[in-house]
Amino acid sequence: MVMPIALERESAAPAPLKVLRERGQHEVFCGLTGIVWLHRKLQDAFFLVVGSRTCAHLIQSAAGVMIFAEPRFGTAILTERDLAGLADANEELDRVVTQLVSRRPEIKTLFLVGSCPSEVIKLDLGKAAERLSARLMPDVRVLNYSGSGIETTFTQGEDNALLSMVPFLPGTDARQLMVVGCLADVIEDQFRRMFNALGIGPVQFLPGRRASSLPAVGPGTDLLLAQPFNGATVRALVARGARVVAAPYPIGAEGTSAWLGAACKAWGVSDAHRDAVLSGPAERATRSLARHRAWLAGKSLFLLPDSQLEIPIARFLNRELGMELIEVGTPYLDRMMMEPELALLPEGITLSEGQDVERQLDRLRAARPDLTICGLGLANPLEADGFATKWSIELVFTPIHGYEQAADLADVCARPLRRRSQLTV
Amino acid sequence: MQLTIWTYEGPPHVGAMRIASSMRDVHFVLHAPQGDTYADLLFTMIERYDHRPPVTYTTFQARDLGGETAGLAKRAVAEAYTRFQPNLMLVGESCTAELLQDQPGTLGMTLGLPVPVVGLELNSFSKKENWGASETLYQMVRSVLSDRACVPAPAPRKTPLVNILGPTALGFRCRDDIVEVDRLLAQLGIEVNAVVPLGATVEDLRRLPDASFNIDLYPEVSRPTSQWLQRAFGMPYTQTVPIGMNATRDFVAEVAQLAGVDPRPVLGDEHPGVARLSASQSRAPWYARSVDSTYLTGKRVFIFGDATHALAAARIATETMGFEVVGLGTYSRERARDVRDAASRLGIEALVSDDYLEVEQAIGAAGPELVLGTQMERHIAKRLGIPCAVISTPMHVQDVPARYSPVMGFEGANVLFDSWVQPLMMGLEEHLLQMFRDDFEFHDDAPASHLPATGRPAANAERVADPADETVAAAQPPAAVSAPVAAAAEQAAKQEIAAGWTPEGERELRKIPFFVRGKAKRNTERFAAERGVSAITVETLYEAKAHFGR
Numbered sequence: 017m018v019m020p021i022a023l024e025r026e027s028a029a030p031a032p033l034k035v036l037r038e039r040g041q042h043e044v045f046c047g048l049t050g051i052v053w054l055h056r057k058l059q060d061a062f063f064l065v066v067g068s069r070t071c072a073h074l075i076q077s078a079a080g081v082m083i084f085a086e087p088r089f090g091t092a093i094l095t096e097r098d099l100a101g102l103a104d105a106n107e108e109l110d111r112v113v114t115q116l117v118s119r120r121p122e123i124k125t126l127f128l129v130g131s132c133p134s135e136v137i138k139l140d141l142g143k144a145a146e147r148l149s150a151r152l153m154p155d156v157r158v159l160n161y162s163g164s165g166i167e168t169t170f171t172q173g174e175d176n177a178l179l180s181m182v183p184f185l186p187g188t189d190a191r192q193l194m195v196v197g198c199l200a201d202v203i204e205d206q207f208r209r210m211f212n213a214l215g216i217g218p219v220q221f222l223p224g225r226r227a228s229s230l231p232a233v234g235p236g237t238d239l240l241l242a243q244p245f246n247g248a249t250v251r252a253l254v255a256r257g258a259r260v261v262a263a264p265y266p267i268g269a270e271g272t273s274a275w276l277g278a279a280c281k282a283w284g285v286s287d288a289h290r291d292a293v294l295s296g297p298a299e300r301a302t303r304s305l306a307r308h309r310a311w312l313a314g315k316s317l318f319l320l321p322d323s324q325l326e327i328p329i330a331r332f333l334n335r336e337l338g339m340e341l342i343e344v345g346t347p348y349l350d351r352m353m354m355e356p357e358l359a360l361l362p363e364g365i366t367l368s369e370g371q372d373v374e375r376q377l378d379r380l381r382a383a384r385p386d387l388t389i390c391g392l393g394l395a396n397p398l399e400a401d402g403f404a405t406k407w408s409i410e411l412v413f414t415p416i417h418g419y420e421q422a423a424d425l426a427d428v429c430a431r432p433l434r435r436r437s438q439l440t441v
Numbered sequence: 442m443q444l445t446i447w448t449y450e451g452p453p454h455v456g457a458m459r460i461a462s463s464m465r466d467v468h469f470v471l472h473a474p475q476g477d478t479y480a481d482l483l484f485t486m487i488e489r490y491d492h493r494p495p496v497t498y499t500t501f502q503a504r505d506l507g508g509e510t511a512g513l514a515k516r517a518v519a520e521a522y523t524r525f526q527p528n529l530m531l532v533g534e535s536c537t538a539e540l541l542q543d544q545p546g547t548l549g550m551t552l553g554l555p556v557p558v559v560g561l562e563l564n565s566f567s568k569k570e571n572w573g574a575s576e577t578l579y580q581m582v583r584s585v586l587s588d589r590a591c592v593p594a595p596a597p598r599k600t601p602l603v604n605i606l607g608p609t610a611l612g613f614r615c616r617d618d619i620v621e622v623d624r625l626l627a628q629l630g631i632e633v634n635a636v637v638p639l640g641a642t643v644e645d646l647r648r649l650p651d652a653s654f655n656i657d658l659y660p661e662v663s664r665p666t667s668q669w670l671q672r673a674f675g676m677p678y679t680q681t682v683p684i685g686m687n688a689t690r691d692f693v694a695e696v697a698q699l700a701g702v703d704p705r706p707v708l709g710d711e712h713p714g715v716a717r718l719s720a721s722q723s724r725a726p727w728y729a730r731s732v733d734s735t736y737l738t739g740k741r742v743f744i745f746g747d748a749t750h751a752l753a754a755a756r757i758a759t760e761t762m763g764f765e766v767v768g769l770g771t772y773s774r775e776r777a778r779d780v781r782d783a784a785s786r787l788g789i790e791a792l793v794s795d796d797y798l799e800v801e802q803a804i805g806a807a808g809p810e811l812v813l814g815t816q817m818e819r820h821i822a823k824r825l826g827i828p829c830a831v832i833s834t835p836m837h838v839q840d841v842p843a844r845y846s847p848v849m850g851f852e853g854a855n856v857l858f859d860s861w862v863q864p865l866m867m868g869l870e871e872h873l874l875q876m877f878r879d880d881f882e883f884h885d886d887a888p889a890s891h892l893p894a895t896g897r898p899a900a901n902a903e904r905v906a907d908p909a910d911e912t913v914a915a916a917q918p919p920a921a922v923s924a925p926v927a928a929a930a931e932q933a934a935k936q937e938i939a940a941g942w943t944p945e946g947e948r949e950l951r952k953i954p955f956f957v958r959g960k961a962k963r964n965t966e967r968f969a970a971e972r973g974v975s976a977i978t979v980e981t982l983y984e985a986k987a988h989f990g991r
Contacts, residue, residue, distance in 0.1 A: 041517075042500040046476025066442075068536035068565060073451040074479045093443045096566045099540070108442035115444060132474045132537035135503070165476025166503040166537070374524060393481030393493065400491030 033358055033367055040372025044347050046165030047173025049078050054177055055088040057198050060124040061227040063089040067131030094133055105139055113148055125227035130162035169347040171245035171323045174198055178249040188232035194220045197243025200415035213293045216283045233258055238282050245324035247350040264356045266417045268332035269301035297419040304423035311430040313338030318385035321345035321371050322408035331360045341365040342383045404432040447797045447817055449772035453563035453573025454535045455480050460577040461531055462494040462610040463638035468527035472514045472545040473535035475500040487838050497521040514545035522554050528643040530558045536565035559584045571661040579665040585646040600632045601700035602652040606667055607659030608639040613834050614848045621850030628707045631700050650674045654699045684753035686725055686854040687760050723851035725858040729761050743768035743809035745818050746833025748776035752783050754813045754832050768807040808959050828864035946977040964989045
């Protein structure tokens with residue numbers, strides 16, 4: 017379901033972009049992976065996956081976070097007994113949740129996270145969440161969303177998690193700005209300072225650091241989108257009366273200026289004041305890119321689909337660092353979320369949606385890019401084939417948004433090239 | 442439903458992937474949703490594979506459900522054959538696909554491909570990774586040898602021929618163990634017919650019955666295959682896994698007997714305790730007998746891992762190192778009986794569990810001075826401030842070292858000696874710490890002097906720089922990192938504060954070095970409780986010390 021939303025347009029619609037749609041093996045994580053960062057961001061929440069041993073193993077392996085002896089996530093592993101009778105499965109789930117809540121009394125919000133097997137056996141976690149919420153409120157609110165691989169890719173897990181919170185956001189008519197998408201705490205703080213200096217406020221972040229103190233939303237709320245993968249959440253917020261401030265994503269100096277600039281425009285900040293606040297940090301960010309430009313300018317880039325951040329990152333590496341784009345892969349293309357970004361992509365590139373990994377690798381080998389951004393399963397094999405790679409998951413788990421992180425993002429991408437030129441083995 | 446935080450084993454299809462990835466000319470089509478492709482990174486990252494595992498995933502989506510998925514699976518098998526041209530195809534399902542009941546294995550077999558297609562039933566909702574590996578190996582070998590079942594035993598040869606069964610991709614140190622076992626066999630004049638599945642081809646499977654017996658190197662994976670080869674071809678298999686000095690000697694004797702060769706070329710040089718002779722094979726026995734190692738005597742050790750490595754570790758700990766085994770357990774339920782037997786011989790009760798929290802509790806209760814475990818136990822030990830060495834899967838990238846590092850054979854015995862001793866405090870250092878408690882550099886947070894210091898406050902001798910943790914720390918928002926550290930510090934503090942202790946008693950307790958303080962504290966409290974002493978004084982502390990001995 018796509019809600020019509022008003023997008024602010026500064027320029028005429030760009031020429032329709034050619035999109036290569038493919039269907040084959042998708043070498044992409046499922047939405048459960050989002051738990052890896054969400055469980056750290058939301059300090060009072062617990063994520064309980066209702067799934068199989070595969071789900072537990074996926075999160076453990078993909079995240080490699082065994083450092084956290086007892087993390088704020090876990091898996092209720094379905095066994096043969098649960099498959100035999102759904103009534104029993106519900107009883108079992110109640111038992112596991114009771115066990116969990118008594119063990120972790122600090123939990124204020126419990127997310128029941130659906131998985132492929134729970135979807136296929138049609139275990140109604142929505143109902144279960146209502147039932148358990150009724151029992152555990154006011155101490156614990158139980159929410160539900162799906163992170164299943166049959167319905168979500170990698171970062172859509174965050175979208176679904178935020179979406180499950182939207183019905184519980186209080187209403188407000190007050191004029192406010194809401195930044196949508198999980199950001200590293202350090203970046204949230206940077207943006208807060210920036211909005212303060214610009215005189216924009218009050219500013220809410222979704223998600224905040226606690227799942228139990230939810231920001232309000234309503235007709236006076238302007239949405240500024242920090243992450244490109246929260247389309248369903250944005251549509252639900254729009255249905256609550258909020259309005260999207262269209263902008264490219266705050267990736268790179270240019271992206272951050274455009275993003276903050278769009279907020280200034282929506283809030284009537286004068287150009288003079290905007291420039292007074294932004295020009296210093298913007299100039300510093302641009303300056304910090306220079307030494308990476310030496311490594312990246314003129315080099316060709318191939319991005320395999322992974323996190324939905326491919327398009328903004330490609331735009332940044334192309335426009336601010338002079339890289340040539342061969343192919344930009346994205347798991348799916350949500351035009352509402354990507355419109356301002358697509359307008360900034362150069363002509364003549366291949367934008368591919370979905371994936372047939374074998375065919376895509378055939379194209380990659382034919383094109384011989386100087387740098388490939390891809391998942392962990394492919395990086396070492398491609399390196400062994402002579403391709404410089406950057407694993408894409410690092411772009412999700414590293415603070416890359418905003419002015420101060422623009423050079424960090426460039427550095428992450430330039431490092432494989434620097435390293436190759438340094439090594440003599 | 443089972444509440445799980447960390448898992449010791451992956452699902453059975455990951456076991457099947459390990460078999461497929463071990464082989465050189467096998468391709469595995471896995472009927473599975475998007476997301477299950479994560480399993481590729483186990484191979485490419487943990488074991489740094491320079492090629493993709495030979496696995497095609499059908500990656501069906503919700504919109505394919507209700508009819509389309511079976512067709513998708515069939516197409517995937519056909520396309521994978523065309524693209525990869527393997528000599529054998531495995532077709533299996535992950536958990537979700539199992540629920541769809543598309544039976545891709547059967548579909549694959551009806552395609553009329555010119556190579557064997559082996560359909561796997563992996564029972565995702567009741568079985569686990571090692572079972573999946575053993576089942577896959579068994580089905581594959583059976584299928585390849587189905588038409589050889591009646592071939593007579595091979596004619597006697599001058600050089601005995603054996604197969605090595607069990608080493609796999611992502612197995613603990615399998616890469617180097619094969620080399621070590623191969624060396625032993627060569628010294629005995631025994632020729633290796635095939636190593637299966639690691640590095641094997643389908644043709645190697647066909648030749649398995651050419652050998653006169655099998656080395657069942659990793660029973661978790663190879664036992665069902667070894668048993669079937671015995672039934673079908675009358676091939677005996679070995680019972681001893683050559684991990685540790687004594688087990689290696691037993692292994693050599695067993696293999697020599699099965700092959701009808703003289704074990705003396707290998708064992709003849711072995712005179713336990715005589716430095717210059719045993720050094721020709723292994724330094725470990727002499728190192729264990731050298732006076733420097735006396736401080737190892739009676740060290741309390743907790744062992745947990747897969748059955749093969751846990752059993753081996755228990756034997757080494759008692760026979761070679763002189764440790765006291767205070768805990769022994771495994772997550773391999775299939776071999777629970779062996780582990781229970783071994784534990785009862787040691788006078789303890791085995792812990793058979795795949796519940797990480799239960800293991801953590803058991804370690805905390807046992808209060809060991811050294812933990813030999815998996816990556817899970819490494820984290821538990823770290824939290825509890827106990828030194829630890831990793832002896833078994835699940836493992837991390839740092840458990841796949843660049844250097845030659847077997848755990849089997851005579852060199853394996855050297856490697857184990859070093860890696861178990863390394864996390865511990867050295868003998869004389871331990872004494873100095875005890876004598877000069879007031880030295881400002883001997884505070885509780887001071888690490889063993891041969892280990893790098895860190896700023897982190899924890900009573901922990903395992904202060905080795907940990908690349909895995911650094912990666913993770915870098916990958917987390919900054920605020921997240923301090924939380925577990927704070928929790929560990931808090932826990933350490935809690936351990937210190939004890940009810941019933943008089944201030945003098947507690948001061949005296951603190952003079953005991955941290956690595957034995959936990960034990961002293963527990964013993965004293967037990968002593969006090971048993972005698973109804975409500976206030977623990979300095980006297981009580983020394984009474985308890987005298988009562989319990991060391």
